[in-house]
Amino acid sequence: AGHVYGFDQSPDMLEQARRRVAAAGWQNVHLHETPAQGLALPAPVDALLFHYTHDVLRSASAVDRLLACARPGAAVAIAGIKYFPFWLAPLNIWVYFKNHGYNGAPGELRSPWDRIAPRLEGWRLTSTQYGMGYIASGRVRA
Secondary structure, eight states, X not given: OOOEEEEESOHHHHHHHHHHHHHHTOSSEEEEESOGGGOXXXXXXXXXXXXXXXXXXXXXXXXXXXXXXXXXXXXEEEXXXXXXXXXXXXXXXXXHHHHHTTOSOTTOOSOTTTTTGGGEEEEEEEEEGGGTEEEEEEEEOO
């Protein structure tokens, strides 16, 4: 019986989300049109989910704001794209161009989590998609 807060700075993406929320009949989902740096929530949240939010993770001010919206000890889960390991380096050209249209810093895919990981306790990182993706988790430091 909790609340789910979603945000995006794209009106088109939010419209899609609003349609899905309405179709599902969810009354506890609240959507905000704002960049991460401007997010304001009514109370600290218990968890943060970053799902393919490369630009958000590459912005120190966005990470600062989102962590400030979470209570100490809040769970953090992240899924995203990254460069392949060095032995598959030639494939990173493909990763770069695959990701180019979706974020403002496609060249920063070596360790896209490096601005948030040091701020979390219990950091865990697992590669997925043969090394091109990752799933990570931790908890907001007290």
